[in-house]
Amino acid sequence: MKTSVIAYVYSIVVASAAALVLSYLYDPSFAFSLFAVPGLLAFVAFFGAISSCRIQGSTFGEISFIPYLTAIVLYPSWSTLGAIGVGALLAEVAKPKTGIKRAFNVGQTVLAGAAALFSYALLGGVALQTDKAFQPIPHVAAVLSFLLVNTFAVATAIGLAEGKSIIKTWAKGNVAGLAYDAVAVLAVYAFARAYVDWGLWGILGFCGILVVLRFTYQSKHQLQTTNKELLELFVHTVEFRDPYTSGHSQRVRRFSRIIAQEIGLSPKEVEQVSKAALLHDVGKIHEIFAPILMKPGRLTPEERAIMELHPIKSAELVAKISELQDIVPAVRHHHENWDGTGYPDRLQGKEIPLASRIIMFADTIDAMTTDRPYRKALGEADVRAELVKFSGTQFDPHICAALLGSEKFSRIFDKNDDGDVYSLTQIIDAIRKRRHKTPAVA
Structure with missing residues (x-):
């Protein structure tokens, strides 16, 4: 383990101990009648932590933070913070981890x-057990501060261990969950009020709801992960037929995500473009393309005509999956040119789906930046020149201008840029551009 990571973990442990001492010095008072339920909630969080579910690789999802936050708003005291530490410690001891990981967690x-x-305390929040009223400012501040x-x-910790940007690492892991964090604000208050109004039955009832939500989320996430892995496996199978395009669809997906972000599409729209880009060539698995894909030389006019059927075959395959109906047009039209000279339907201009226009850029960029038997891969300057040259004929000129005018074209x-990271600036830009749509996203 890197020395910087070890030093960071020690600093976190020291800071947490100092924060606990400072909370005691700030208000050393203690009331067992108010502490009993927060102490119980710390153990509820402990059970939630040890039953965490694997959501991806070595990443686990758990709901222990909701009982912890509920304990704080019920009784914002040093003793509650101590109970949270004990609950977290018990959860870590119960898991097979190294000492340094346990200390950090x-x-x-x-x-x-x-x-x-x-x-919560500095903004005027008082124990919810003594005042049932919703205190929006301290409550929201407490939840957001914790998260x-x-x-x-x-x-x-991940950024230091892997030598990556901390901001990008944080954004990649948390931007998509901002909506869930907003829900946590209400969930914490609802959990606390459930106890204040109904006592221990309220806690048991709310814990039951959390358990159901946890298993529902786990099942949904595992299904989504399985579907994604099956699609990627299918795409890899297709690419095995063409020795010159191994990894092509993954690269086109990455480029498409970056382009979609740079022109201001929302995260949901970026995800739609990403799926279409990944699947844009799956039709090539059809047997009519096999001998052509394996051919080492140039194609004859007849062979080229057959290859121009692959967007149709791809769209037909994608259409067989009910959850992917929205991306069928994007897949079918990814070879349409802006001036109407493309295929298969000779659409032009804004008749071409926006996602298809984005994939056209990504597909062409990948072709230009990949080594081929007849030429070496082009560099950034040459790619930029080619995009300018064919802007308005092959490419949407509005997207071209937005992309080439962006400082992040590189x-x-x-x-190392997988296209998954949304910076705070990109999120704000996406919101602004959705309110005032630019020609690039029309």
Whole structure:
């Protein structure tokens, strides 16, 4: 393990211990009658943590943060923070992990809890057990403080360990879940009020709801992951037939994501473009293309005519999957040219689906930046010149102008950029451009 990571973990542990001491010095009072339920919730969080579900690779999803935050708003005290630390420690001891990982997880949980506690108290929040009224400012601040400290602490550890940008690491892992974080604000208050209004039955009922939601989310996520892996396996099978396009669809997907982000599409729209880009060539698995794909020399006019059927075959295959109906037009028309000279339907201009126009850029860029038997891969300057040359004929001139005018055009040539990261600026730009659509996204 890197020295920087070890030093960072020690700093988190020291900071969490200091935060616990500071919370005691801030208000050393203690009331067992108010502490009992937060202490119980810390153990509820413990059981939630040890039953966490694997969602991807070595990443686990758990709902323990909701009981922790509920405990804080019910009784914002140093004793509650101590109970959170004990719950987190028990959860870590119950799992087969190294000591340094356990220390980090406990430390960052306590530190996030301290951030929530101080945010709540300093902004005037009082124990919900003594005042049932919703206190929006301290409540929202507490939840967001906990989530931000928690996620940034983890992102920093990953960034240091892997030598990656901490901001990009955080964005990749958390931007897509911002909506769920907003729901957590209400969930924490609902959980707390369930106890205040109905006592322990309220806690048991709400825990039951959380367990159901957890298993529902786990099942949905696993199904989505399985479907994604099956699609990628299918795409790899197709590409085995063509020795010169191995990894082509994955690269086109990456380029398409970057282009879609740069012209201001929303995360949902980017994901649609991404799926279409991944599947744009699956029709090549059809037997009529096999001998042509394996041919080493130039194609005859007859063979080229057959190859021009592959967008139709791809769209037909994609159309057989009910969840992918929205991307069928994007797949079918990814070889249409802006001036109407493309195929298969000779659409032109804005008749061509926006996703298809984006994939046209990505597909062509991949062809230009890949070594072929008859030429070496082109560099960024040559690719830029080719895009300018064919803007308005092959390519949408509005997208071309937006892409080439962006300072982040070079992202396409950075092999470490997987196209998944949305910066805060990109999120704001996407919102702004959806309100005032530019020609590039029309």
